[in-house]
Amino acid sequence: MLMAGPNGGRLDRSDEELLQDTVGGDLRAFDVIVRRYRDRLLNFVFRFLGDRTAAEDVVQETFLRVFRKSGEYHASARFSTWLFTIAGNLAKSELRRRKRGRFTSLGWNEEAEQHIEIPDDRPRPDAFAETEIATEAIQKAIESLPPNHRQVVILSDIQGMAYEEIAQIVGCPVGTVKSRINRGRLRLQNKLERLGYLPDSMEAE
Amino acid sequence: MTCKTCRKWMSEFLDGSLDVWRKRDFDEHLKGCPACRNQLHTMQVLQKTLAHLPPIRPSSHFHFALRARLTEELGRGKRFRSGFRLWGLYRRPILVAASLALLIVSSIRLSRHEPTEPMRTSERIVTHYILERISPSDRSASISLNSDSNVQCATPDTVFVPDQTVSGRIRTVSF
Structure with missing residues (x-):
């Protein structure tokens, strides 16, 4: 370069x-x-x-x-x-x-999260467009998380970092990081379920 | 274990960081709770989905822009380089020690030549060692001031130098 x-x-x-x-x-x-x-x-x-x-x-x-x-x-x-x-x-x-x-971006506070829905344009005919839309919806869902939860979820699940390294990066105890990751994942899961991009965890087996 | 507790430990269970006792309780709960099993399964799918999001590649102008900013930074650095070098010298212990030693020696030598009286209004410079070589009758005629007219001859053996001419000291008086 x-x-x-x-x-x-x-x-x-x-x-x-x-x-x-x-x-x-x-x-x-x-x-x-x-x-x-x-x-x-x-x-x-x-x-x-x-x-x-x-x-x-x-x-x-x-x-x-x-x-x-x-x-x-x-x-x-x-x-x-x-x-x-x-x-x-x-x-x-x-x-x-x-x-x-x-x-x-989309509001990340609790109240806003209950009301804002991302328009679902699916289904699109070709698989590529489908993937694009899904990726975009997932991205929007990530952006809807509070910044502290968003950061640790990205570092953990997209960057594949360990709890200890994430704790050093965000300057928090490991316990706090674990808790934020869990809450972030549950929120994300809830949102993507409602949008139909994840299997509904409430469905009976 | 309740469903609420189960959800609290779900991520740690998936990441394999749950301790043995909690993991045992967790497993027990999962066996009898289809809702939590489903939730766990969905979280696993979410993890896989996030891990496989398509990567973003830098745009074509990314490197050009970064290069321009680094070049600008380098240019800015050059302007202060001399200052940084000087500072770099002081960061070396041997040079620091040598500088301190030099400073101490210089202070001691200077202190020996300092006048004992304060130099607030005028400085009295005793010039015996010079004047004694000149006969008393010739002294007033022999003393000439090379540049500064503020230097005054008070007695045959002394001269006074007001504040503003102190910097010249004895060297401003010539014979």
Whole structure:
């Protein structure tokens, strides 16, 4: 990205080593970091915000901040944890900014959740469109979760992170993370059931 | 175990982080509760669905935009580089120790040359070591001030230098 050419040897280096190389002026090392994490970060932020353009901005800002603060990184936490913490905080700030600017998504408060229904345009004839609609509905349902629940559900079920790592990222005890994940999943489940995108758990076996 | 408790522990059960005793109670409850079994099944489907959501790929201008922002950041960094380098020097312990030693030695040497009297209104500079080489009759004629007319000759052996000329000290007086 920054410079063309081989990344000889850099691909095998750990994140922490690459960051040290970046501090030493090796910009290709930072390029490897960007390539290593951009997709995961983009998916995390996109699922959180539901806006691709805003998600790309947040991810760019995350990398920029990491680049700026690369000399301040201490290996007390994993690099990926640090990265996701920065991205998560920026995504939350963006969400607040958008909320102030009336860019609200579907309301996530309890009352609103009871009344807002996403229009169901199904069924569409081809399977691809079907999948697209389902994906969009799931995304909307994720966005309807409170931010704290949304963040941990994405980190857990989409990013596949462990409770302990999520706890470090969101800065909460592991018990709180477990509770938020469970409540987030149940809400999401309830919403998607009502929309017909999940089997109805109330149906008799 | 009640259904409410069962739902509370459902995620941990699925994630395999439930402790042995709770898991046993959980299993027991599931055996006799089709509603919770259904709920558990739906949560499993949800987990799989979320795990298989199609990934988002960065747009074509993502790298261009990031590169532009990093280049701008680098340019900004260069403007402050000299300052950062200086700060970097102070972060090295040997240099810090050497600097401190130099500072202490300089302070001691300077303190030996400090006048004992305060320098608030005027500074009295004793010039015996210079004036004693000149005969008393020639002193007034011999003393000439090189630049600053505020330096005054008070007695044959001393001169007074007001505040604003203190920086010149004895070097401003020439013979």
